């Protein structure tokens with residue numbers, strides 16, 4: 001029986017793990033974070049056609065209402081009136097990272113004598129002998145170092161992939177996009193009727209002058225609402241705010257309540273309350289007066305912060321095809337067009353074709369890299385449209401002309 005070790009147990013790792021399982025591999029997924037940490041950054045994600053195709057192919061039996069469908073992205077003004085409509089090329093199915101993670105993990109571990117999903121295992125090294133690959137990893141609690149051999153190793157370990165660093169000396173490092181995002185989540189029941197009416201069944205965007213704020217209507221968390229007859233929907237919001245990396249403001253935002261400076265994310269529960277207060281009372285009034293977004297911010301209990309970085313990867317196959325990169329480890333688009341999960345699903349679907357002998361690895365790599373370039377281009381266009389209001393040629397047929405500016 002062939003064996004695969006997948007480094008990273010987020011969405012790309014679970015997608016790849018399911019593909020290997022369906023092809024009869026023994027699968028071991030090694031995830032560095034502990035389960036509680038994995039939940040702490042979860043907010044909203046877009047489920048594109050590739051993810052739906054993956055679920056139909058590999059999962060079949062899943063609750064179809066795990067995502068909410070929205071057709072329109074609407075640019076709104078200070079009072080919430082729609083000034084520009086954008087109809088994305090495909091309808092937006094919106095859900096949470098956690099909902100998709102649970103679906104993929106449950107199906108992976110169902111009837112799974114040959115599958116292991118281990119958390120708290122940090123991969124530190126890889127040895128390649130020509131025949132097989134050995135992955136060296138450490139238990140984050142006990143410090144014990146272990147080794148595991150595999151026929152194939154997949155690096156699904158995200159933007160700062162250690163697998164990529166170990167096998168690809170010339171790899172470019174990630175780039176800071178110039179934006180910090182603040183994110184939060186508010187249950188529907190905490191919102192006023194007016195704000196609920198303004199936000200639901202659409203994706204509203206407000207241009208702030210130094211970025212934008214956007215909100216998504218997503219299904220609630222069944223675990224949180226287990227005692228209720230029906231889980232309560234949530235609204236998640238993301239505020240993109242331009243902050244230069246080499247600035248005192250950046251350093252203060254990315255420093256948590258215990259004084260630790262983070263490079264990428266200040267997790268939920270760790271944001272310094274004084275910094276959040278400053279964002280609400282000093283930056284927000286200059287950025288927007290839209291009452292619906294103000295209400296979302298003010299009713300958010302635990303916001304979290306990410307410095308937006310991207311990585312333009314162009315290589316996915318290493319060591320004679322024994323080591324592959326997938327998901328954000330291969331290429332990380334900025335989140336403006338919410339393409340990362342669709343990209344990972346596309347790569348996983350194509351990996352299924354490689355394992356069943358329909359596609360060779362050279363073509364798999366080429367198609368994955370081309371998809372990443374398309375994702376990057378669409379993301380840049382969406383960012384330009386959301387931030388400046390200019391409509392790049394690639395979006396012209398999806399955007400109705402603005403009636404007036406809201407800046």
Ligand SMILES: Cc1cc2nc3c(=O)[nH]c(=O)nc-3n(C[C@H](O)[C@H](O)[C@H](O)COP(=O)(O)OP(=O)(O)OC[C@H]3O[C@@H](n4cnc5c(N)ncnc54)[C@H](O)[C@@H]3O)c2cc1C
Pocket residue numbers: 007008009010011012013030031032033037038039040041042043044045046096097121122123124156157158159161162326327328329335338340341344
């Ligand atoms: C906890 C979590 C919550 C998220 N929530 C959202 C969200 O709400 N909205 C959104 O748009 N995107 C979210 N993302 C990002 C989203 O999953 C990705 O952009 C996209 O789905 C591609 O996923 P990925 O698996 O390639 O990368 P990532 O999701 O970044 O996952 C990489 C995984 O590799 C693990 N890892 C890294 N180094 C090692 C190592 N040395 N050993 C073992 N494991 C390692 C990380 O802990 C991580 O779980 C989240 C990611 C995580 C990890």
